[in-house]
Amino acid sequence: MAAQKEILDLAGRVGKILLENGAETSRVEGTVEYIGQAAGLALTCHATMTAIFVDVNDDATTHLVKVRTGDFNLQKVDEINSLSRRFSAGLIDYATLEKGVARIDRQVIDFSWPVKILGAGLVSVAPMLLFQATWVDLAWAFGVGIAGYLAAQWTGWHTKTPYIASGVGGLVIGLLAALIQALGLGNSADNIVISALMPLVPGVALTNSLRELIGKHTISGMVRAVDAVLVAGAIGGGVVVGSFLIHWIVR
Amino acid sequence: MAVRLLIGFIVAFASSVGFGIITNVPRRTLLPAGVTGGASWVVYLAMGTVTTNVLLPNLLAAVTIGLLANAAAVLVRAPVNVLYIPCLVALVPGAIIYMAMKDFTLGQDSAASQGFIKTLTIAIALAVGFVIAEAIFAQIRPSFRRWVDKHVPLPRTLREEEQR
Numbered sequence: 278m279a280a281q282k283e284i285l286d287l288a289g290r291v292g293k294i295l296l297e298n299g300a301e302t303s304r305v306e307g308t309v310e311y312i313g314q315a316a317g318l319a320l321t322c323h324a325t326m327t328a329i330f331v332d333v334n335d336d337a338t339t340h341l342v343k344v345r346t347g348d349f350n351l352q353k354v355d356e357i358n359s360l361s362r363r364f365s366a367g368l369i370d371y372a373t374l375e376k377g378v379a380r381i382d383r384q385v386i387d388f389s390w391p392v393k394i395l396g397a398g399l400v401s402v403a404p405m406l407l408f409q410a411t412w413v414d415l416a417w418a419f420g421v422g423i424a425g426y427l428a429a430q431w432t433g434w435h436t437k438t439p440y441i442a443s444g445v446g447g448l449v450i451g452l453l454a455a456l457i458q459a460l461g462l463g464n465s466a467d468n469i470v471i472s473a474l475m476p477l478v479p480g481v482a483l484t485n486s487l488r489e490l491i492g493k494h495t496i497s498g499m500v501r502a503v504d505a506v507l508v509a510g511a512i513g514g515g516v517v518v519g520s521f522l523i524h525w526i527v528r
Numbered sequence: 529m530a531v532r533l534l535i536g537f538i539v540a541f542a543s544s545v546g547f548g549i550i551t552n553v554p555r556r557t558l559l560p561a562g563v564t565g566g567a568s569w570v571v572y573l574a575m576g577t578v579t580t581n582v583l584l585p586n587l588l589a590a591v592t593i594g595l596l597a598n599a600a601a602v603l604v605r606a607p608v609n610v611l612y613i614p615c616l617v618a619l620v621p622g623a624i625i626y627m628a629m630k631d632f633t634l635g636q637d638s639a640a641s642q643g644f645i646k647t648l649t650i651a652i653a654l655a656v657g658f659v660i661a662e663a664i665f666a667q668i669r670p671s672f673r674r675w676v677d678k679h680v681p682l683p684r685t686l687r688e689e690e691q692r
Contacts, residue, residue, distance in 0.1 A: 299551070301609060351610045355554045358607050388549050396549030399542040404569050404618045407539055408532065426550065467630075471623045475543070476550055478620050484613045487651070491659050513629030 281338070284316045285331055287375055289342040292322060292329040294357055294382055299349035299481045301488050302497045305329065308361050312374070315365045326500040348433075349481045352386045396476075397426035403472040410468035417454075417463045418472035425450035426476040440511040446477045447512035451519020459527045470516055479508040529577070533570050540569030540618045548614035556683045557610050560600035565615040568592040572619065582646070586653040587660075589619055594661020602669070602676050604683050621650045 292309045296302070305324040309331055313320030319334040331340040357378070364374045388396070401422020402415050410418075429446030436442070450473045458466035482505040490498035544565025548558050568589040575585035597611035628643025 299609065299613070300607065304607060304609070349551055351551050351553045351613065355557070355606050355610055359605065362605075387552055393550055396546040399546030400550065400617065401546075402539055402543065403622065404536055404540040404543055405621075405623055407536060467627070471626050474622055474626065475617060475620075476547070478617060478622060480547060480613050480617050480620070481551060483620065484616045485609065487616075487655050487658060488609070488612065491655055491662070509625060510629070513626060513633075516626070517630065517633045 281318055281333065283375075284313060284318045284371075285320075285333065285338065285340045287378060288312050288316075288320060288322070289329060289331050289340050290382065291357055291361065291378055292324060292331065293342050293344055294378070295354055296324060296326075296329060296344050297346055297348075298353040299346075299351050299485065300354045300358075301485050301492070302326075302494050303489075303492055304354075304358075308358065311365045312361050315367070316371055324497075326497050347439075350386070351481075353381055356381050356386070394423055394427070398423045400475045401426075401473045403475050406468055406472050410472065411464050414463050414465055414468045415472060417457055418469050421450055421453045421457070421469055422473035422476050424453055425473055429477055440507060443477055443479075443508045443511040444515040447474070447515025448519040449515075450474060450477075451516035451521075452523055453519075454516075455520035455523035459523055466520060470520075474512060474516070477508075477512050479505040482508065533573055536573050537566040537570050541566035543618050544614040547617040551613055553610045553614060554606060556604050557600070557606050558614075560604060561597075561611050561614040564593055564596040564600060564611060565618055567596060568615060569618050582649065583653040586619060586650050587657040590654045590657025591661045593619075594658045595665055598661070598665040598669070599672065602673050603680060616654075619650075619654060621647055624650070 288309045291312060292305045295305045295308060300308075302324040306322040309322035309324075309329070310320050313322075313331075321332045321334055323330045323332075326346060327344060329342040329344060331342070332338070360369075360374060360377045360381070363369050364371075369377075387393075398419045401418045403418070406415065406418075425446045428449040429442045432445040433442040450470055454463075454466040454469040454473065457463040457469060463469055482501045486498050486501035486505060488498075489495075489501060492498075541562040545558050545562040548561050553561065571592045572585045572589040575588050579585070593612065593615045597615060598608055600606075601608040601611050624643050624646050628640050628647065631637075631640035631643060
């Protein structure tokens, strides 16, 4: 049996991976407690958006893990989830769990870039605008959405400042959409913008916020909602600046 | 009408799968997420033709997502979140938020606040829809899970990992 400190450390690490990659707090708390139970150490876990507390029930030890949510990777959430499920069911031992967690923590599991670009393009054709926008505009949105997505990703690699990536994504979309309309290639810059913004939508924050709020994890729900609103504001600000620049140039 | 529903289903399916790809969900959840997203959009469109109510289409679409995503999560043994996130993207009232943002920057405050209130209303409708779906599914989850464990084999990727 592993030492108490090791179990506490591993449970904290599992919680951190889950929270950083887009799991909701109730899943983080549940998974940490299940792992403790299966490892023979009763734990209580409390997770907020910035920290995870793991407490050993029968003595005074508490382990604190600081978390900074940024990039989401739902694949990691799923892998940790199935790993901990198998550990709880007794299918794998503690050493395998430890190795598995270390592997998931290190490895970047991702789709290839061509697939991601295609994905961004597909999201950029918003169902909301079918039969409202013209097909030409939706076709433009496919390309503009990819450009905005790539701009946001590229900016994300080069700066750690929050919200800049979303703002630059919005800026590129605003520039391109206004340009397409100014050149007479598309019908409505607004429709192209609305459709092409979809890949930048803070979907993880929004969905989790709703789920946390209805699960009565009110604090985490509010934190995520505010985060989603700020991201939306950054995107909108970028778009407005972008289309203003084009209008100012071609006036 | 039927053609519109079909096109709506296809586009919403593609949209959900696409968002799944860029948020990097596990591959085995892409198909169920796409089907759930498409089905919820068909419900949204169908309700839109029956009523002029703003809340009802969003609410019922959210119920559809909640029920199908929970069922799919049990079927493919994945966290529910991973299925919810791609499906919800079609329902996000992006157009209203964007127009409200634009009105806001142009100084048209009353139009802007109208848009923001509408966004909030839709968000509440979605949340209520999820609550209803979760409440219904909580009743059937234990028996559904037992049935799935007995009759549905593990997805291939999970089986391979089990053997590793």
